[in-house]
Amino acid sequence: xxxxxxxxxxxxxxxxxxxxxxxxxxxxxxxxxxxxxxxxxxxxxxxxxxxxxxxxxxxxxxxxxxxxxxxxxxxxxxxxxxxxxxxxxxxxxxxxxxxxxxxxxxxxxxxxxxxxxxxxxxxxxxxxxxxxxxxxxxxxxxxxxxxxxxxxxxxxxxxxxxxxxxxxxxxxxxxxxxxxxxxxxxxxxxxxxxxxxxxxxxxxxxxxxxxxxxxxxxxxxxxxxxxxxxxxxxxxxxxxxxxxxxxxxxxxxxxxxxxxxxxxxxxxxxxxxxxxxxxxxxxxxxxxxxxxxxxxxxxxxxxxxxxxxxxxxxxxxxxxxxxxxxxxxxxxxxxxxxxxxxxxxxxxxxxxxxxxxxxxxxxxxxxxxxxxxxxxxxxxxxxxxxxxxxxxxxxxxxxxxxxxxxxxxxxxxxxxxxxxxxxxxxxxxxxxxxxxxxxxxxxxxxxxxxxxxxxxxxxxxxxxxxxxxxxxxxxxxxxx
Amino acid sequence: xxxxxxxxxxxxxxxxxxxxxxxxxxxxxxxxxxxxxxxxxxxxxxxxxxxxxxxxxxxxxxxxxxxxxxxxxxxxxxxxxxxxxxxxxxxxxxxxxxxxxxxxxxxxxxxxxxxxxxxxxxxxxxxxxxxxxxxxxxxxxxxxxxxxxxxxxxxxxxxxxxxxxxxxxxxxxxxxxxxxxxxxxxxxxxxxxxxxxxxxxxxxxxxxxxxxxxxxxxxxxxxxxxxxxxxxxxxxxxxxxxxxxxxxxxxxxxxxxxxxxxxxxxxxxxxxxxxxxxxxxxxxxxxxxxxxxxxxxxxxxxxxxxxxxxxxxxxxxxxxxxxxxxxxxxxxxxxxxxxxxxxxxxxxxxxxxxxxxxxxxxxxxxxxxxxxxxxxxxxxxxxxxxxxxxxxxxxxxxxxxxxxxxxxxxxxxxxxxxxxxxxxxxxxxxxxxxxxxxxxxxxxxxxxxxxxxxxxxxxxxxxxxxxxxxxxxxxxxxxx
Numbered sequence: 001x002x003x004x005x006x007x008x009x010x011x012x013x014x015x016x017x018x019x020x021x022x023x024x025x026x027x028x029x030x031x032x033x034x035x036x037x038x039x040x041x042x043x044x045x046x047x048x049x050x051x052x053x054x055x056x057x058x059x060x061x062x063x064x065x066x067x068x069x070x071x072x073x074x075x076x077x078x079x080x081x082x083x084x085x086x087x088x089x090x091x092x093x094x095x096x097x098x099x100x101x102x103x104x105x106x107x108x109x110x111x112x113x114x115x116x117x118x119x120x121x122x123x124x125x126x127x128x129x130x131x132x133x134x135x136x137x138x139x140x141x142x143x144x145x146x147x148x149x150x151x152x153x154x155x156x157x158x159x160x161x162x163x164x165x166x167x168x169x170x171x172x173x174x175x176x177x178x179x180x181x182x183x184x185x186x187x188x189x190x191x192x193x194x195x196x197x198x199x200x201x202x203x204x205x206x207x208x209x210x211x212x213x214x215x216x217x218x219x220x221x222x223x224x225x226x227x228x229x230x231x232x233x234x235x236x237x238x239x240x241x242x243x244x245x246x247x248x249x250x251x252x253x254x255x256x257x258x259x260x261x262x263x264x265x266x267x268x269x270x271x272x273x274x275x276x277x278x279x280x281x282x283x284x285x286x287x288x289x290x291x292x293x294x295x296x297x298x299x300x301x302x303x304x305x306x307x308x309x310x311x312x313x314x315x316x317x318x319x320x321x322x323x324x325x326x327x328x329x330x331x332x333x334x335x336x337x338x339x340x341x342x343x344x345x346x347x348x349x350x351x352x353x354x355x356x357x358x359x360x361x362x363x364x365x366x367x368x369x370x371x372x373x374x375x376x377x378x379x380x381x382x383x384x385x386x387x388x389x390x391x392x393x394x395x396x397x398x399x400x401x402x403x404x405x406x407x408x409x410x411x412x413x414x415x416x417x418x419x420x421x422x423x424x425x426x427x428x429x430x431x432x433x434x435x436x437x438x439x440x441x442x443x444x445x446x447x448x449x450x451x452x453x454x455x456x457x458x459x460x461x462x463x464x465x466x467x468x469x470x471x472x473x474x475x476x477x478x479x480x
Numbered sequence: 481x482x483x484x485x486x487x488x489x490x491x492x493x494x495x496x497x498x499x500x501x502x503x504x505x506x507x508x509x510x511x512x513x514x515x516x517x518x519x520x521x522x523x524x525x526x527x528x529x530x531x532x533x534x535x536x537x538x539x540x541x542x543x544x545x546x547x548x549x550x551x552x553x554x555x556x557x558x559x560x561x562x563x564x565x566x567x568x569x570x571x572x573x574x575x576x577x578x579x580x581x582x583x584x585x586x587x588x589x590x591x592x593x594x595x596x597x598x599x600x601x602x603x604x605x606x607x608x609x610x611x612x613x614x615x616x617x618x619x620x621x622x623x624x625x626x627x628x629x630x631x632x633x634x635x636x637x638x639x640x641x642x643x644x645x646x647x648x649x650x651x652x653x654x655x656x657x658x659x660x661x662x663x664x665x666x667x668x669x670x671x672x673x674x675x676x677x678x679x680x681x682x683x684x685x686x687x688x689x690x691x692x693x694x695x696x697x698x699x700x701x702x703x704x705x706x707x708x709x710x711x712x713x714x715x716x717x718x719x720x721x722x723x724x725x726x727x728x729x730x731x732x733x734x735x736x737x738x739x740x741x742x743x744x745x746x747x748x749x750x751x752x753x754x755x756x757x758x759x760x761x762x763x764x765x766x767x768x769x770x771x772x773x774x775x776x777x778x779x780x781x782x783x784x785x786x787x788x789x790x791x792x793x794x795x796x797x798x799x800x801x802x803x804x805x806x807x808x809x810x811x812x813x814x815x816x817x818x819x820x821x822x823x824x825x826x827x828x829x830x831x832x833x834x835x836x837x838x839x840x841x842x843x844x845x846x847x848x849x850x851x852x853x854x855x856x857x858x859x860x861x862x863x864x865x866x867x868x869x870x871x872x873x874x875x876x877x878x879x880x881x882x883x884x885x886x887x888x889x890x891x892x893x894x895x896x897x898x899x900x901x902x903x904x905x906x907x908x909x910x911x912x913x914x915x916x917x918x919x920x921x922x923x924x925x926x927x928x929x930x931x932x933x934x935x936x937x938x939x940x941x942x943x944x945x946x947x948x949x950x951x952x953x954x955x956x957x958x959x960x
Contacts, residue, residue, distance in 0.1 A: 004863070004939045007856030008789075009574025011506040018502030021578045025585030026491040026498070039597050043825040046601040054609040058853035061575065068582060068843075075598025080587045087595075087815070090837070092587040094489025095541065098501045100584050102548060104791045105505030107560045107572040115567075117519050118555025121526040129534040152632060153835040163681060178685030179659040193813040194836055200809075201643060201834065203683010205658030250815055305837075309488075311584045312839050329680075333673040335567070335730055335921045335930070345523040354681065354834065355633040356674055357570070357785075359792050363548075373538035376487030383484070441815045450815070459484045 007058055017061045024065060025097070032081050036434020039077045046075040077437065082457040085466060086439040088249065088277045089454030093309035095371035099364030100311055110358045113346035114338045120347055123150055123362035126369065127316055133374055134282040134302075137295040140318035142347070148318040149352040150361045154276040155194035156354055157301040157317040160325065162198045162241055164299070165270030167328045169240030175328065179203035184232050185241040186210045188220035188255065190248040192274065208237075217406050218253035218443065220244070226263045233267070241270045246291045247278025250441040251405035251413045251448075254278075258293025265296065273297040276315075277454070280307040281385070281409050284378050290408055298324075307384075307410075307454045308377065310368045314361055317352075326351045380456075384410045387463045388453040394467050400474055404448040411452045413443060416474050420447035426473045436466050487538055497541045504545060505577070512561050516914020519557045526555040557917065562937040565946060566919040568729065568757045568891075569934030573789035575851035579844030580791055590838045593826035594818045600827055603630055603842035606849065607796055613854055614762040614782075617775040620798035622827070628798040629832040630841045634756040635674035636834055637781040637797040640805065642678045642721055644779070645750030647808040649720030655808065659683035664712050665721040666690045668700035668735065670728040672754065688717075697886050698733035698923065700724070706743045713747070721750045726771045727758025730921040731884070731928075732891040734758075738773025745776065753777040756795075757934070760787040761865070761889050764858050770888060778804075787864075787890075787934045788857065790848045794841055797832075806831045860936075864890045867943045868933040874947050880954055884928040891932045893923060896954050900927035906953045916946050 009017070049071045079090050110119030127148025131140045140146040151157045166174050166183055174183070183204050187195045189211045199209040210232070212225045229239050242264050244255040257273060264271040273294055279302025281287040294300060301317040304310035319325045330351040332341070340346045350356045369377070388410040395401045395414045405413040416422050424447055427438050441448050449470075453463060489497070529551050559570050590599030607628025611620045620626040631637045646654050646663055654663070663684050667675045669691045679689040690712070692705045709719050722744050724735040737753060744751040753774055759782025761767040774780060781797040784790035799805045810831040812821070820826045830836050849857070868890040875881045875894045885893040896902050904927055907918050921928050929950075933943060 005859065007852050007859060008936060009851065011510045014509070014574040014577075015503060015506040017574065017578055018506070018581075019499050021581050021585075022498030022502060023495060025582070026495040028585060029494070030491045038594075041597050043593065043597070043820060043823070044601070046598045047605050050602070050605050054606075054613050054849050055853045056855055058856045059850045061578075061851065064575070064579075064847055064850055072598045072602065072843075075596065075601060076586060076588055077594070077596040079589055079596070087589075090587060090589050092584065094494040094497065095544070097494075097581070097584040097587075098497055098541075099544075101498075101501050101577070101581050102505070104572065104577045104580050105501075105508060106556060107570060107577075107791055108556055109559055109567075109570050109792065113523065114518075114557070116555065116557045116559070117521050117523070118526045118552045121524070121555060122530070122552065125527050125530050133534050153837045155835045155837075159681075159834065166683075174683065174685065175680040176686050178661045178663070178688055179683035180661055181658045183658070193811040193816075197809065197811050197834070197836075200655040201639075201681065203646075203654065203659035205654065205656055207656050208658055249813075311587055312589065312837060329677065331673040331677050333729075335919060336673075340523060343523070354639065354677070355635045356677075357633045357635075357792060363552075367544055369534050370539045370544055371489065371541065372487050373535045375536055376538045379485065379487060439815060440817075456488060 020065060029080065032078055033083065035078050037078050037081045037083050037437040038431045038434065039075050040434065041075045046071065080455065082455050082459065082462045083436040084455050085451045085453065086437045088306050088452055090305060090312055091307060091309050091454060091456040092311035093368060093456055095367040096309055096311045096364045099367030103360040103363045106360055108360050110360055111350040111356050112336060112338065112341060112348045114340040119360045120349055122366060123349065124347055126362050126366050127318065129369065130316060131318065134279065135285065135288050136300060136318065139320045140300065145322065146318060146320045147322045147347065148316055149349055151315040151317045151353055152313040153315050154274060154301055154303055155197065157315050158194050158243065158272060158274060159198040159201060160317065160329065160353060161270065161272040161299040162202050164325045164328045165241035166202060166204065168270060168324055169238050172327055181205065182236065182238045184208045184210065184237045184239045186212060186225060186228065187243040188212045188214050190214050190218050190250055190253055191243055191245055192249050195243050214253065218248060218251045220255045220260065222256055222259040222263060225260065229263065229267055239267060239269055241272065243272045243274055246273060246275035247409065251443055252278065252408060252411040253405065254290050254408055257291055261293045261296030270298045271296060273300045275300065275302040277303065277306040278409055281381055283374065283381055287409065304365055304368070308368065309372065309456055310365050314365055329353065384453045384458065387460060388412055391451060391463050391467060400478065404443045410454050411450060413441065413448050413450055415446065415448050418477060422477050423447045423449055425477055426470065429473045430469060435469050500545060509560065512558055513563065515558050517558050517561045517563050517917040518911045518914065519555050520914065521555045526551065560935065562935050562939065562942045563916040564935050565931045565933065566917045568786050568932055570785060570792055571787060571789050571934060571936040572791035573848060573936055575847040576789055576791040576844045579847030583840040583843045586840060588840055590840055591830040591836050592816060592818065592821060592828045594820040599840045600829055602846060603829065604827055606842050606846050607798065609849065610796060611798070614759065615765065615768045616780060616798065619800045620780065625802065626798060626800045627802045627827065628796055629829055631795040631797045631833055632793040633795050634754060634781055634783055635677060637795050638674050638723065638752060638754060639678040639681060640797065640809065640833055641750065641752040641779040642682050644805045644808045645721035646682060646684065648750060648804055649718055652807055661685065662716070662718045664688045664690060664717045664719045666692060666705060666708065667723040668692045668694050670694050670698050670730055670733055671723055671725055672729050675723050694733065698728060698731045700735045700740065702736055702739040702743060705740065709743065709747055719747060719749055721752065723752045723754055726753060726755035727889065731893045731923055732758065732888060733885065734770050734888055737771055741773045741776030750778045751776060753780045755780065755782040757783065757786040758889055761861055763854065763861055767889065784845055788848065789852065789936055790845050794845055809833065864933045864938065867940060868892055871931060871943055871947060880958065884923045890934055891930060893921065893928050893930055895926060895928050898958060902957050903927045903929055905957055906950065909953045910949060915949050
């Protein structure tokens with residue numbers, strides 16, 4: 001039989017080009033500090049460099065890689081730079097990248113156990129490992145009534161938790177009949193915006209998401225939460241869900257989970273704990289007190305793709321009662337029926353999230369945990385926290401600056417005492433310089449700088465330089 | 481300054497291990513036909529081979545790769561095998577895998593234009609390319625009022641379309657006030673189950689998703705759709721959305737988009753066209769007639785991760801009116817504010833989907849399109865269709881078998897004339913043999929085998945062998 005005509009890359013070509021891409025990435029990480037952290041291009045600049053139409057004929061792979069260097073790189077903000085202190089980290093590592101590469105190479109779909117048993121079982125297993133690694137309650141183990149699943153992001157995890165809460169509170173009738181405008185959920189004014197988005201998506205409505213006031217540390221006031229729940233019940237509404245945050249995005253505030261849990265218990269509300277970045281700190285026993293009360297949570301999530309060296313996307317989401325989640329999200333058309341599912345002996349993860357299709361994401365997480373070991377992960381988390389604490393100390397000691405919020409872990413919220421305009425100018429000049437990348441928030445109505453230490457290779461010299469550059473820009477402003 | 485203690489993989493280690501992983505993948509694809517296509521493990525078998533707890537100390541990378549071979553591979557169902565004919569394809573290719581590897585290596589977040597301009601601009605650009613490549617309406621171009629975005633899956637795309645429809649129909653009040661149980665959406669009995677899931681998630685409720693009857697080709701009956709909409713309006717309900725499918729999952733049925741569009745126009749309903757697998761066929765002008773009427777769609781999506789050699793996840797989703805989508809999904813907390821966003825000159829893709837975080841997925845799509853060129857893609861799609869048509873011909877010619885549905889493209893629904901039990905036995909024996917992997921559906925209440933030709937390396941000899949093996953198993957059953 002003659003070979004068929006083919007435009008596919010052969011295994012040998014893949015080997016050659018694959019080595020070139022691996023080398024390119026290794027080189028990129030070696031020279032990453034030579035780039036301006038924040039991309040300096042103008043809107044439309046990248047598009048203007050690209051041809052208006054797709055090529056009719058295929059192009060050699062070398063041309064593609066060259067264009068990444070030439071056309072794409074100037075438009076990249078270097079999230080993996082050790083001088084990236086903006087937002088939250090989204091750190092990656094060699095083992096994470098290579099685990100993900102294997103996932104691409106295998107190219108399996110894990111929507112059902114039967115469509116690739118290893119994809120499901122490794123995920124369940126590694127999420128059970130993490131329960132013990134993070135000191136999470138045993139009820140989250142798959143061997144108990146709970147279990148964990150990898151979601152794409154904390155936004156999706158929060159949405160799934162909210163949906164399960166909505167269904168439980170309406171005795172699993174909202175899925176069938178739709179929402180009726182009486183369902184109410186609770187978060188704080190500092191909760192991540194994804195909760196508002198989840199309330200919109202779930203048909204609950206933003207006006208039925210109560211954003212409870214916070215104290216002077218930006219943590220929710222439990223007594224205000226309790227009062228609002230009672231008022232809503234008196235008004236004939238149906239409270240169903242509370243989101244407590246362990247480390248808010250804005251200032252890393254810690255909601256008092258244990259006190260919130262008591263209120264949830266009293267009113268039978270679903271307690272979701274969002275520890276998107278800060279959950280990783282629980283690898284170190286000395287930081288676990290920050291989430292005291294997590295043993296009462298109905299669901300919990302954190303992002304290894306933020307601060308645990310596992311490249312995006314990888315959100316770990318646990319529930320105490322997996323049946324409640326599955327009952328909320330399950331659909332079984334004929335074309336997905338199979339013996340393993342019918343036996344009830346397996347997990348089919350497509351019933352644990354929004355999507356049907358899913359890739360083999362546990363490989364990268366497994367690789368990261370095994371490469372570093374628990375001790376290796378602990379070492380780097382402790383180091384990041386220590387560096388942030390040192391930075392906070394410098395801010396405290398400097399008469400021109402002040403801390404704007406407590407610094408429980410690796411995020412420092414601070415400001416120059418010269419007012420909003422001064423802080424904004426300092427930030428913009430720093431970011432334009434390319435030397436580092438900082439972002440801001442508003443706390444008590446004031447423009448506040450945020451410095452988050454969490455990129456894989458951020459060390460003492462990067463944090464020291466950041467502080468030096470910040471003071472330099474501040475001096476330029478205050479000088480006459 | 482002394483170097484800091486580190487457990488990270490250095491760039492040089494990454495280079496070495498990365499080459500090993502690339503080689504492993506190249507070898508895997510070379511020997512993929514030696515594995516049973518459907519994994520033969522029992523529930524729990526993979527987990528039983530894994531240690532109960534995470535390692536305290538890190539392990540050498542070689543041990544990880546060895547364990548993939550030894551522990552994981554037996555639990556893998558080989559979706560990339562040319563003998564994989566089950567479900568829909570989820571095909572990958574060298575350029576797709578390597579584009580995705582670059583995305584992991586860069587590790588950027590594309591939630592906002594400013595967080596990595598190239599991530600946003602390349603995506604917008606490549607999705608504009610695809611509008612022309614697929615003969616989609618010009619209104620989907622970003623230079624007009626529309627635009628495209630990469631979603632993870634067709635499930636998420638359908639959910640976003642349904643939400644935008646819900647908001648438009650309620651004058652953008654449902655997001656605020658929640659659903660009220662009067663919103664109604666329409667699909668067919670053959671529409672993908674993700675629509676039911678979307679109706680549940682969106683607070684609309686499954687009972688408000690009307691599943692309209694289909695004709696003898698499993699395509700929706702437009703007159704039945706029109707009748708139902710009118711009845712619902714008379715009942716005081718608020719119809720908002722219709723999903724038309726170009727190639728249903730069960731049997732690849734083609735809904736009459738043009739006729740449905742007329743009805744949607746009359747009642748001002750949002751028309752979403754789901755062409756998850758079959759949309760790829762529109763690369764070839766001769767197949768575009770299957771989606772006549774797409775020029776009237778409000779939104780459209782297809783999955784390059786199904787049939788266009790782009791590894792999962794990669795769903796392309798377009799809207800005619802991007803403002804409607806953005807208005808539906810937009811949230812702007814202080815910590816995400818930035819000059820580029822305020823200027824209005826850029827796209828911030830986090831307002832185009834459920835999640836906030838997003839990876840640089842357009843790289844792999846760009847690589848695939850440039851590697852193959854339009855002609856290369858067309859060649860392989862035409863070849864797959866041709867092979868499926870030949871298979872359908874053999875079925876038609878065999879007195880023991882019959883076709884169970886029309887075969888417009890690359891999916892053949894067929895059955896042995898011996899009845900449900902015979903077909904189930906044939907399928908189970910084939911799948912257990914490991915020689916190929918087939919799945920089933922039910923059409924007109926009858927157990928029906930599905931053979932879908934779409935894996936990257938599936939050629940004539942694989943389809944011929946599949947047919948031979950199917951007949952062999954059938955003979956064993958009919959023999960006395």
